[in-house]
Amino acid sequence: MSDTLERLAAVLAERRDADPQSSYVAQLHHRGLNKILEKVGEEATETLLAAKDVKADDEQSRQALVGEVADLWFHSLVMLSHLEVDHRAVLDELARRFGVSGLDEKAARQPSP
Numbered sequence: 001m002s003d004t005l006e007r008l009a010a011v012l013a014e015r016r017d018a019d020p021q022s023s024y025v026a027q028l029h030h031r032g033l034n035k036i037l038e039k040v041g042e043e044a045t046e047t048l049l050a051a052k053d054v055k056a057d058d059e060q061s062r063q064a065l066v067g068e069v070a071d072l073w074f075h076s077l078v079m080l081s082h083l084e085v086d087h088r089a090v091l092d093e094l095a096r097r098f099g100v101s102g103l104d105e106k107a108a109r110q111p112s113p
């Protein structure tokens, strides 16, 4: 997965200066942050709707969710690239959190009564 992310992130970076007529990603960069955020929001909503439709014995509904999450991850990567935030910082943050229980992390954040 990480290799695919690396390769995709490299393409997204190249597209920052590409011709919007010939590339969807260049078109998004050209249209600007608001358009990119609109797409992220749209894909997040489509992900929620697809997730609600998943049925255990229905492979088609599971694949539909996979497709929507791929759209969401893709547009989130375009957003990071547009803002020049290195996607590896997100991977590093997940690695930093690895093994730290969400419950323990939350308890450490809350002031004791």
Ligand SMILES: N=c1c2ncn([C@@H]3O[C@H](COP(=O)(O)OP(=O)(O)OP(=O)(O)O)[C@@H](O)[C@H]3O)c2ncn1[C@@H]1O[C@H](COP(=O)(O)O)[C@@H](O)[C@H]1O
Pocket: 008, 011, 015, 022, 023, 024, 025, 026, 070, 071, 074
């Ligand atoms: N992974 C993707 C990818 N996933 C989804 N999409 C596009 O994202 C869009 C999804 O938006 P919608 O379904 O809402 O489609 P739409 O209604 O046409 O979108 P809007 O008119 O609202 O903008 C579609 O056009 C998809 O083709 C992607 N476009 C590109 N990539 C990757 O990015 C690379 C560079 O793409 P280009 O910049 O187009 O060469 C490609 O080689 C791929 O690896």
